[in-house]
Amino acid sequence: MVDWNLAVSTATRLVRPGPEVSRDEARAIVAELRRHAKSSELHVREFTRLAQPGAADGAADDAPHDTPVLVVDRPGWIKANVAGFRAVLKPLLAKMEDRRATVPGGAVLGAVGGKVTGVELGMLLSFLASRVLGQYETFAPASRDLPAAAQGGRLLLVAPNIVHVERELEVDPHDFRLWVCLHEETHRTQFTAVPWLRDHIEGEIQSFLGETDIDPGALLERLREAAQSLAGARPEGEEGDDGHSLVDLVQTPAQREILGRLTAVMSLLEGHADFVMDGVGPDVVPSVAEIREKFQKRRASGAGRLDQALRKLLGLDAKLRQYRDGERFVRAVVEEVGMDGFNRVWTSPNTLPTKQEIAKPADWIARVHRKSDGAP
Secondary structure, three states, X not given: OOOHHHHHHHHHHHOOOOOOOOHHHHHHHHHHHHHHHHHHHHHHHHHHOOOOOOOOOOOOOOOOXXXXXXXXXXXXXXXXXXXXXXXHHHXXXXXXXXXXXXXXXXXXXXXXXXXXXXXXXXXXXXHHOOOOXXXXXXXXXXXXXXXXXXXXXXXXXXXXXXXXXXXXXXXXXXXXXXXXXXXXXXXXXXXXXXXXXXXHHHHHHHHHHHXXXXXXXXXXXXXXXXXXXXXXXXXXXXXXXXXXXXXXXXXXXXXXXXXXXXXXXXXXXXXXXXXXXHHHHHHHOXXXXXXXXXXXXXXXXXXXXXXXXXXXXXXXXXXXXXXXXXXXXXXXXXXXXXXXXXXHHHOOHHHOOOHHHHHOHHHHHHHHHHXXXXXX
16 A cells, blocks of 8 residues: 555655765764763653652652664654554554455555555655654564563654754754753653553554545545645635644544544643753753744744645644643643642543643643542
């Protein structure tokens, strides 16, 4: 259904080259990012009071993470994400393969479709590969080279993108690299300190994919409606939401409900990481205020009309809202009930905020704290 090798080769061919650095500079940057990733562990644990399973309650243990840190270039990021896509989408693609086998000529159509999909995915990844500074890859494929505790997660830092942004913003490169590592390390801490979180998110994603309508006619009809909506070609007198991305517009009602829960979780995770990087920052990143101000302006601006159009189409604007709304939620809750009070959010899936509670933190506090504390 997807020619994964073609996706990698297409993305690698189309991706823009990174900033020019000498071989010695590249080695020094990679070494520094590794050092910052390691030093960020303790800073994040102390600030968040999140410990790995087995540590004393509320204590920030000193044991290093088992999950690996990979400093990669843009092609390396592409290959890692294709591997992750293959792992997450495997059940859905298997179902589609079974459906295709019952259709006359399905094998031939599938071979052609796999090439087309591979090229499309490659084009998408080439666009994203020059924009991602780092990520905690939650659904990395299993490897015999990693310990059991490390399976399913690894931290990626995209060195050329970090260098590109620090130069563009004209900020202290050493401070900026540490600041980025603090954000990404927070994600690693979230998943290693909260063992059920990965399975919960994977379950939601598989439920979302399980609701996918694999009937080609129905899917094409929804795509046609989506294209009309994005182009503003609605029947006269009919209203719609211009803020929707292509992904939003081809969902079933059940998928929209699942996506609402996933959006809330991702807003929490991204907002928490932003809150932590700025909370730790003043003690270890001298120029954090300047970095944050310039970085926020860059986030909001977009590079140009084509870039802004692609961001909207792919739903990347919604990603930016997740950072902003999630950070406001975390900040409001911590100010009201403290860090330990906020950390009740990690108790179980039932204590995660809803999409509505992300916008109204007081409602989450009322539901989780007052209820558990015995208040009416």
